[in-house]
Amino acid sequence: MALRICSYNIHKGFSQFNRRMVVHELRERLRSLDADLVFLQEVQGLHLGHPGRHPDWPALPQHEFLAEDAWQQTAYGGNAVYDHGHHGNAILSRHLILSTANQDVSDHRFERRGLLHCEVQLPEFAMPVHCVCVHLGLMSGSRRRQMMALAERMEQLAPGDAPLIIAGDFNDWRNHADELIGRRLGLTEAFGSGKGRPPRSFPSALPFFRLDRIYVRGFRVRQAEVHYGAPWARISDHAALTADLEPVS
Numbered sequence: 641m642a643l644r645i646c647s648y649n650i651h652k653g654f655s656q657f658n659r660r661m662v663v664h665e666l667r668e669r670l671r672s673l674d675a676d677l678v679f680l681q682e683v684q685g686l687h688l689g690h691p692g693r694h695p696d697w698p699a700l701p702q703h704e705f706l707a708e709d710a711w712q713q714t715a716y717g718g719n720a721v722y723d724h725g726h727h728g729n730a731i732l733s734r735h736l737i738l739s740t741a742n743q744d745v746s747d748h749r750f751e752r753r754g755l756l757h758c759e760v761q762l763p764e765f766a767m768p769v770h771c772v773c774v775h776l777g778l779m780s781g782s783r784r785r786q787m788m789a790l791a792e793r794m795e796q797l798a799p800g801d802a803p804l805i806i807a808g809d810f811n812d813w814r815n816h817a818d819e820l821i822g823r824r825l826g827l828t829e830a831f832g833s834g835k836g837r838p839p840r841s842f843p844s845a846l847p848f849f850r851l852d853r854i855y856v857r858g859f860r861v862r863q864a865e866v867h868y869g870a871p872w873a874r875i876s877d878h879a880a881l882t883a884d885l886e887p888v889s
Contacts, residue, residue, distance in 0.1 A: 652727055
């Protein structure tokens, strides 16, 4: 079984610096990646003001609009809630999502963060695959506490050799994640240098910072790619990551 996964911070469907609403172009580009599982961050679940300012703003929540007719299963975890709406993380899947839970790991009230955890049934696995979509804080101390919470949760719910995929925007430009969750949970970073240097993914025009990650356990990484530059830089400030996986026999 070959499994393609994608991780992408979609910037709430707007281009860099919020210059243009690009959610329709985003949907087409996302589909061109042909991923089986998609881990999305900064997904706009609801915004009461956008339909009045953008006549073609989708009627559906963004994760449902992006998934329509391409991914049969979706999960959404709203983290930042405000008077006019909310946004958070989402997982889109071509395979059955058995369960979903969103853990609040906000470190302070000015930066709401969550861990969206789904169990997905894949044909080649006797047990569900644990999938976690993350968007961690901007401050080093916050990220450390959030990664510790993530590791503790996975040790309880996905112990031992249970197959596991953790992907998202780690904001971890100093790469503490390898130490805090990688070694602790027995994960492999998909871009696999083994030298503590995950892919550059921000800004999407010419990436310099190593913010986005894909970690796996129970899979072999066949190849991984960063999607940046034109046309990706027109639709988000982050590059999209993809990885092709196969089960470890």
